[in-house]
Amino acid sequence: MTDQTAPQPAEWIDGHPQLESIAAAVWERCERHDSGLVIDDPRSIAVAALAAVLPAPTDRAAVLREAADVADGLEAPKVATFLRGMAVQAEPRRMADEAQQDGARP
Numbered sequence: 001m002t003d004q005t006a007p008q009p010a011e012w013i014d015g016h017p018q019l020e021s022i023a024a025a026v027w028e029r030c031e032r033h034d035s036g037l038v039i040d041d042p043r044s045i046a047v048a049a050l051a052a053v054l055p056a057p058t059d060r061a062a063v064l065r066e067a068a069d070v071a072d073g074l075e076a077p078k079v080a081t082f083l084r085g086m087a088v089q090a091e092p093r094r095m096a097d098e099a100q101q102d103g104a105r106p
Helices: 017-029 042-053 060-072 077-085 090-101
Strands: none
Touching: 017 042, 060 090
C-alpha cells in the first residue's frame, strides 16, 4: 500500500510505481480515442485507478485454511487441547471448502 505520509506527486514522474500502475490500468480498462487520448467517463477512470492501487483480492479459502493451520500449530498443550475440543480447526476448514465450492469469492 502507498505510504500516506509521503508527498503525493503533483505531476507525472517517470518510473513512479503507483503512477505507472494507474496509467496502465486506465489505458487497459478505459475507452480511448484513435489518438490515444482516454475519453471514458471520469467514474470509469476512477474505478480503474482505484483497482490499480488496491491490494489484490484474497482467496477466502486460502485464508481460512491458514487460520486452521495456525490453530493446529498452537504449542501450549492446555490451549491446544481446549481449542481442539471447540473444533476451532474444523470450522475454518469447513468454511474454506464452502468458499471453494462457491467459486472462492473474496
